[in-house]
Amino acid sequence: MDAEASLWERSRRAAYAEISGIAMRLFLDQGFEQTTIDQIAAAAGISRRSFFRYFGTKEDVLLGDLARDGERLRDALEDIPTDIGPWEALRRALDAVHALERDSSDLLKIARMMYDTPSLLSRSAEKHRHWQSLLLPDIRARLGPDADDVSAAAIIAAAIACLDTAGEAWARSDGTLDLAELYDRAIATVRGST
Structure with missing residues (x-):
């Protein structure tokens, strides 16, 4: 069977x-x-x-990898030593799943489609909410024994928002800007270290 x-x-x-x-x-x-x-x-x-x-939905065809990326990101995050703080651990996990690498003209076209299509943006946000639930246990544990879901969820939501902001800026630049650098700059701004 x-x-x-x-x-x-x-x-x-x-x-x-x-x-x-x-x-x-x-x-x-x-x-x-x-x-x-x-x-x-x-x-x-x-x-x-x-x-x-x-x-x-039709949106799920284009964004199917986004759902799987959340699982890959969770798995990569779990492989990072727990003494690494949440922000650095998320950054390393993004590197491990190559989420900050964009070198294909097809990826650029897909990114433009996503940022220009309200239904795709909405469905993307739903999938990113699922990422939050996948990553929450690990990030909460990295914050220490007194951490709560609100603090962990806020970090994850901010990191995802920075990834989206960087992705949109990358797409609008026709892929000329470096996505990883855009993400790091967005995170630095959110963390108040600019």
Whole structure:
């Protein structure tokens, strides 16, 4: 039975990746808002109903990696020694998952789409809220035994806001500015060390 489940899961992941790739090509060629779910389904050779077996919304196709990035970030954070403070630990975790590296023209187009499309920004914010719940236990522990959820959540929310601010500035600069430097500058401002 485990082999069947494994085969089913591998098939599901392959279909998910194929549909995502087709949708991404359409988004990059036509734009996010101009691409319909029906176009994605037709190009992928599936029904509209089948599309919704893999994705809750059209936004989830473009932002699917964002959800997985939260899990990767949590795992990277857990690998960082607990004597490292929360701000530095978050920065190291972002480095570990390469969240501050942007070198592809496709990534630039995707970032522009995200920052120019209200529905994508809204869905991105939802996924980032999920990041908060994933990262909260680790950051609270780094703050010490008397720490509360409010303090830990505030640090995480500020770090995510700085990442979004840096990402938008990077996209608006056509990728000419350094994303990691923008993030570090935003964090320094929030922490009052500018």
